[in-house]
Amino acid sequence: MIPRSFEYSAPGTLDEAVALLQKLGSDAKILSGGQSLIPMMKLRLASPPHIVDINRIPGLDYITEKDGFLRIGALVRESDLERSELVRSRFPILVDTTSVIADPLVRNQATVCGNLAHGDPANDHPATMLALGAIVVAVGPRGERDVPVENFFPALFTTALEADEILREIKIPIPPPSTGGAYLKLERKVGDYATAGVAVQITLNNSGACTAAAGIGLTNVGFTPIKAVKAEAFVKGKQLDQAAVKQASEIAAGESHPVDDIRGPADYKRDLVRVLTARAIVRALERVKGGV
């Protein structure tokens, strides 16, 4: 199908982009990787009158560690994340996540920030960012602000961004030692959105118990990405033996709100959350111990 016609601007700086967005208001849509926006326009599920392409803005494709945070700039592609030595060595959970998104062709274009900005509960990064306690940096006419990712997804396909704000950066706290994380996703076939996905990040204290930093995020089992707060609270301070893992996974499953759809019946998906949570915790524990 053919998208409706639209105006197109490609600002050269963030300031220019913000000014344009402010002027155009809700008429404008930001284009980054285009891997969600263009298909929607092609199917005419979205027909924005004006496209503001941020791809020409220099200096937004960084992955760096600074002031206790891993920082991912707005134009970092999924494939950059996969290839980054920093990410590979410190955040295997991010490699887990990016490597199960779509296919290599999509990943060469799609941005990590766009993955959050799209607000799709089927996207994979939101759950991981929830587990990691990430912070979204938004820039707009009123300057910059930090939004904790747990406040970033208020409703279906909605984010905390204003129409004139750009998601400039994702900040992820550098984890303390004895931390491990994993993201597991089940899909009908390679390249599909998740039937269910679970991200787990845990840090153990000296006695081997889970610290307060535990994070558990769920993909595509509700209208928004879900932070499994009860399961998180449960694991805090616990030795994660088999019984605790089992119980935590059952609590997480209880926090999911899947619906029947083409990916399967709700009950089946709830079951998957349970199975995946248990497996992700086990994988995370292995990684605490230096496993891969």
Add this chain to the structure above:
Amino acid sequence: MSNGSQGNGKPLKVIGKPFRKVDARAKCTGQTLFADDIVLPRMLFAKLLRSHVPHAFIKRIDVSRALSLAGVVAVITGKDLPIPYGILPVSQDEHTLCIDKVRFIGDPVAAIAAVDEDTAFEALSLIDVEYEQLDTIGSIEEALSKNEPRIHDYGDEGNIHKKVHLEFGSVEEGFAEADLIREDVFFYEGNTHLPMEQHAALARFDADNKLTLWSSTQTPHYVHRALARVLEISPSHVRVIATPNGGGFGGKSDPFNHEIAVCKLSRITGRPVKITLTREEVFYCHRGRHPVLMKVKTGVKKDGAITAMDFQSFLDGGAYGSYGVASTFYTGALQTVTYQIPRYRFRGLRAFTNKAPCGPKRGHGTPQPRFALEIQIDKIADELGLDPAEMRRKHLVPPNSLTANYLRVGSMGLDACIEKVVDASGWKEKFKRLPYGRGIGLACGSYLSGAGLPIYWNNMPHSGVQLRLDRQGGVCVMCGSTDIGQGSDSILAYIVAEVLGIDPFDIRVITADTDLTPVDLGSYSSRVTLMTGNAALQAAERARELLTLAVAEKLNAPIENITFAERRAFDVEHPEIGVGFAQAVELAEAKFGTIGTVGSYTPPPSAAQFKGGGVGPSPAYSYSAAIAEVAVDPDTGITKVEQIWIAHDVGQAINPVLVMGQVEGSVYMGLGEALMEDMAYRGKRNLVHKFPSLLEYKSPTTLEMCDVKTFLIQERDSAGPFGAKEVGQGPLLPIPPVIANAIYDAVGVRVDEVPITPEKVLAGIRAGAHGKEARYGPSSAPEITWPEALHVATPAEGGDGRAVPRDVVHK
């Protein structure tokens, strides 16, 4: 007729060798012209407005706003093309554009021609259609329970399109002899062809008002017929050229509304008109696999010998007839050609529903019953404590025999197929011996090498070939067959090259053009290699005869000594004495005048002389056996197919690489049907296709594809050219049941339906854990009144292939 001829008995130079395809270079370098690639001066672009409601009367259509949009040249609606059509003479139930009623979401109601695609697309939203919605029929059960509203005003009754009932021998007597009787119910979900190329067509009326249509169709001959009739022009003024198909799989075998619409628009506007369907529209064209519910009752002796089988099938046909009557018979036809079934009853029903029309997809109506049969055989072996491979091998249909339903089996390589995969897979060490979660299964299949009867019954050949030889040594083969990627153009070249002793790439192949080439019925029912191959063989042998006479005279050598090889004709006893091929043609032309020969092929008469016996007979049957090894995750129900071993009896591989390609492609397609593909609809009332897109309609990728070990069994069949049988469809048949059987071996769960999605496997595991039957699938089939059976005495009972008259049956 020179069926099964092998030339002069000299060693084969081309046949059986892995030559590249004659069109491979063009395909690989992007030079092949598909229908959408063709551009003509002053060409317009067409779009169809399709119904967004599933079942409704059309109260009013107003096209005036669309017509007044700048760039729109013509708009037509149903009343412009009042003559109905349909692929089968008994189901002429389609209109190019719906006249008073729409029957599914996607049914076209208007067509627009505009200066470009964007304008045509914009104009669609300017056509005002007022619908009066009707209640919908969404399933077989609903069609059975609701006679009103009727989707069509023809058919057997209410929303039942067709009901059939055939009985071969006394089935009750057969069951009385059985030691074990099993009754099982199965469901096979519908799925679609998914060709890479979307359908496209381009029409042009020339200065003499003659029509040419270029179209990605598998059946130019039938499109030709439909165009002449619907457009009311002389067939001799219609030329249909089938462009190379970017995949067909049966999805381009009907005459389609878009093809007729562009012709009409071209006639009105006096300009060429092109249409290329969107992927979404391809899902609406469909004609794919029928969803089929099946109930199978089989009686066996303790050693697994079948004493009788009673097979019922219920087909969800969608909104139109298409090939459906044939599909219905096919769900009951080929059960008998693998394991001996001495007495057999078949009851089949096809329902109309308000969904995209079903039709022929690779295997046409036979993968569904094969799925049921092969799983039931597995269950029987399990219950009798027999090895399913051994049990099958003990009761195979013998070669050169006649089945209970009068199908004549010629060569039969299934025993060799089973043996091959059993040995290669380590079956004996693995079956029932792998750890929980891993399993191995076996299934078989068989398919026709071409339907024995044409769609329009007549006594003319099914396939014709003309061969033209020119004095430069050029050879041109002309044949109506359509290359849909399977390699049929290449087969023509290989066979002619073999007979004339030249290189396949010396030959020009002109195909699928109703003006230039003699009729071939089309690329369906796996008929092309056998039928066009025999026709080509005959034409080539006739040409060789002429050349032989001229060369023998020139060389002063005995006629029977003249041999053709290496682009030469020579005396086999004095190979140095000979002439080049071009000179041989010159000599023949000087002696006989212009050299052109013809060949044709008509299948042998069928033994099945009863009504309904037109479906099933074939000159030859191919056989396949497959073994799959799977790993099932008992926590998630996810099945990973790790390896497939498949052996296929192809008679003789004309080109082994092309044969292997078809086998692997069939395995791939079968895996999609087995595990994920699903032509599913949203909502019970509002029957919207759930995912008419490649993003959501799931089909395996290279990453899901398992390793396949292919073995070719070559039991030459006297009916085929050089002994060749089909390979395009048969190897798909064992795949869905082989996966189901392997899953049973892995986790003890019977999934009696496809697609076998993880949640179904998991539900079966759960049921087993709760002490229930570890099974997922339909629990029952509808109890309905069937028409009285047409009784046919079996060959063993002394029958003659005709139905026993009613009064005799009732005595």
